[in-house]
Amino acid sequence: MTNRTLTVGLLGFGTVGTGVVRLLREHADEIASRLGATLIVGPVAVRDPQRVRDIPVARLTSDPAEVVDDPGVDIVVEVMGGVDPARTLIERALKSGKSVVTANKELVATVGFELADLADENHAWLEYEAAVAGGIPIIKPLRESLAGDRVRRILGILNGTTNYILTKMTEEGVDFAEALAEAQRLGFAEADPAADVDGADAASKLAILASLAFDSRIVAGDVFRDGITGVTATDIAHARRMGYVIKLLGIAESSNGDVGVRVHPALVPREHPLASVRESFNAIFVEAEAVGDLMFYGRGAGSLPTASAVVGDVVDVARGVLSGERPVNSLRRHGKTVRPMEDLTVQFYVLLDVADEAGVLAGVASTFGDHDVSIKSVWQEGHGDSAQLLLITHAARDGDLQRTLQDLRRLSSVRDVASVMRVEGGEA
Numbered sequence: 283m284t285n286r287t288l289t290v291g292l293l294g295f296g297t298v299g300t301g302v303v304r305l306l307r308e309h310a311d312e313i314a315s316r317l318g319a320t321l322i323v324g325p326v327a328v329r330d331p332q333r334v335r336d337i338p339v340a341r342l343t344s345d346p347a348e349v350v351d352d353p354g355v356d357i358v359v360e361v362m363g364g365v366d367p368a369r370t371l372i373e374r375a376l377k378s379g380k381s382v383v384t385a386n387k388e389l390v391a392t393v394g395f396e397l398a399d400l401a402d403e404n405h406a407w408l409e410y411e412a413a414v415a416g417g418i419p420i421i422k423p424l425r426e427s428l429a430g431d432r433v434r435r436i437l438g439i440l441n442g443t444t445n446y447i448l449t450k451m452t453e454e455g456v457d458f459a460e461a462l463a464e465a466q467r468l469g470f471a472e473a474d475p476a477a478d479v480d481g482a483d484a485a486s487k488l489a490i491l492a493s494l495a496f497d498s499r500i501v502a503g504d505v506f507r508d509g510i511t512g513v514t515a516t517d518i519a520h521a522r523r524m525g526y527v528i529k530l531l532g533i534a535e536s537s538n539g540d541v542g543v544r545v546h547p548a549l550v551p552r553e554h555p556l557a558s559v560r561e562s563f564n565a566i567f568v569e570a571e572a573v574g575d576l577m578f579y580g581r582g583a584g585s586l587p588t589a590s591a592v593v594g595d596v597v598d599v600a601r602g603v604l605s606g607e608r609p610v611n612s613l614r615r616h617g618k619t620v621r622p623m624e625d626l627t628v629q630f631y632v633l634l635d636v637a638d639e640a641g642v643l644a645g646v647a648s649t650f651g652d653h654d655v656s657i658k659s660v661w662q663e664g665h666g667d668s669a670q671l672l673l674i675t676h677a678a679r680d681g682d683l684q685r686t687l688q689d690l691r692r693l694s695s696v697r698d699v700a701s702v703m704r705v706e707g708g709e710a
């Protein structure tokens with residue numbers, strides 16, 4: 283073996299931090315033989331150093347500066363979360379030439395470009411594999427394995443909480459509130475689930491993926507976002523009858539020199555590989571020009587799955603530090619602009635509550651036609667007060683569909699536009 287050692291300091295010792303220390307200890311022999319050096323756990327910063335921890339560490343501190351300023355620390359692992367003070371601490375570590383591994387999607391999706399530039403200026407490494415889809419390797423495949431290809435589109439189930447809720451709604455017929463309550467009881471959803479159910483968490487991850495895949499500067503705020511709180515048990519039942527399942531998807535696509543980025547619930551054909559991703563699992567479906575379709579599937583969260591990605595980055599960074607190799611800034615290119623949502627071309631599912639009278643369908647169809655939205659299929663359901671029309675359109679401009687909806691709401695035969703959802707994974 284070897285007697286070279288590198289010291290890893292941690293900012294945060296919660297769910298992910300605990301997993302990181304466990305892996306660094308339990309897999310120490312394999313890591314040492316792969317790396318040709320030993321990784322040791324140095325100082326660990328927490329909010330409350332008095333609290334008894336599941337795993338003991340030699341040095342717990344409430345002062346994160348003791349980690350980033352410690353000259354004995356070679357690599358800083360940031361697993362505390364939030365933008366501040368994580369950002370300032372990472373900046374301080376990078377400025378002193380320390381390399382940084384982070385799992386913080388919120389941070390990377392907002393100031394990742396600035397941090398990557400700072401790392402570059404200081405010849406330090408900044409890695410963030412765990413920031414997107416936890417344990418699933420997707421950053422390195424996009425950045426390295428697919429560097430010779432051209433990614434066309436990414437469709438991702440990027441949030442385990444919402445996928446768990448939608449799976450329960452689909453398989454048990456329960457409504458959103460009941461599925462959320464069960465997810466919270468079982469620990470799949472936070473007490474405050476807002477960032478998950480409103481799509482913000484998935485939007486951060488999608489911004490990172492889109493930036494890498496399309497060599498662009500895309501931040502979380504660029505991503506169009508609609509969450510799952512409006513998805514009803516009725517939508518799910520209708521989708522099933524038409525051969526679809528409903529998933530919260532993050533979609534990034536590039537065409538004609540710009541990029542579309544959006545997170546929203548979508549009808550996915552039952553035969554599509556993403557349709558079978560159940561419960562809290564994540565998956566990223568990548569369509570690339572030369573290789574064709576790829577799917578990356580696994581645990582998008584959890585202590586050890588996420589720690590697997592963090593420690594993988596730590597080993598990678600350690601190799602770089604030991605070899606003296608100059609790091610490559612993966613967030614340097616700012617090529618394409620973001621295309622407004624209304625200019626994206628999408629297929630739609632529209633559910634209308636309608637009057638049960640002759641000529642309704644003709645009026646509805648001509649309203650779609652007025653805005654160049656062509657209808658692919660129509661189902662008519664129920665009678666009297668419960669009469670409904672379900673329509674699936676061909677791909678149309680999002681803006682044209684929104685204008686169609688405005689006009690449909692003005693038709694006397696349309697009582698309500700009960701639901702509108704995009705359809706993905708089928709028609710190009």
Ligand SMILES: NC(=O)c1ccc[n+]([C@@H]2O[C@H](COP(=O)([O-])OP(=O)(O)OC[C@H]3O[C@@H](n4cnc5c(N)ncnc54)[C@H](OP(=O)(O)O)[C@@H]3O)[C@@H](O)[C@H]2O)c1
Nearest residue numbers: 294295296297298328329330361362363385386583584588
């Ligand atoms: N959990 C997952 O499955 C998962 C998956 C992928 C990515 N991530 C990301 O990983 C990061 C960590 O998540 P987590 O679930 O491990 O969080 P967590 O369980 O809440 O742990 C946060 C840790 O950071 C410490 N901390 C927070 N603010 C601090 C401050 N100002 N000064 C010193 N210590 C501070 C906390 O100290 P105390 O222990 O004293 O409270 C705690 O140890 C987040 O960016 C998250 O988005 C998490």
